[in-house]
Amino acid sequence: MGTTQVEFYWRPGCPFCAMLRRGLRRSGLPVREVNIWSDPEAAARVRAVADGNETVPTVFVGERALVNPSMREVEDAVRAQAPDLLRTAAPARRRWWPFAR
Template identity: 35%
Template sequence: MAKIEMYADPFCPYCAKARRLLTAKGQAWEEFDVMAKPALRAEMRARAGGKNSVPQIFIDGNLIGGCDDIHALDARGGLDPLLAA
């Protein structure tokens, strides 16, 4: 099973949408709350090439991007192979 990491904010609707997709795929993930621990936002920016918006999602250490990115990847059929790796 793939290692999924998500930098998120508990009140972000895009984060909730990304969570719903991962839940529907039967996936578990590690979530980093950038609101509760502001230092995590700097870590997220460093890992995500300067991106500051949430969510920022990584699969096996590779940046997938945000909510729109993971949904677009799924629509192209590219998400399931990453999750199965």
């Protein structure tokens, strides 16, 4: 079974999270947003990939973890790890993909 969504771990008040959230929402990709302050297991998952820190935003594309990524890094990870997500992205919102029409 492939990856069905991008997992976006964030916390309230984080400006970097807000910036990446805007890009993810515009992308049309299926995204699961998880507030690490509301979910102790999510916070632990972030710490496991961020040298023990609760660094957000942290994004998972399949098993690949991206700590404080740019939207471009997320795009590259989706292309490499979960290309099927490109077909599920909302067509009207995929403008940032160079091959989208």
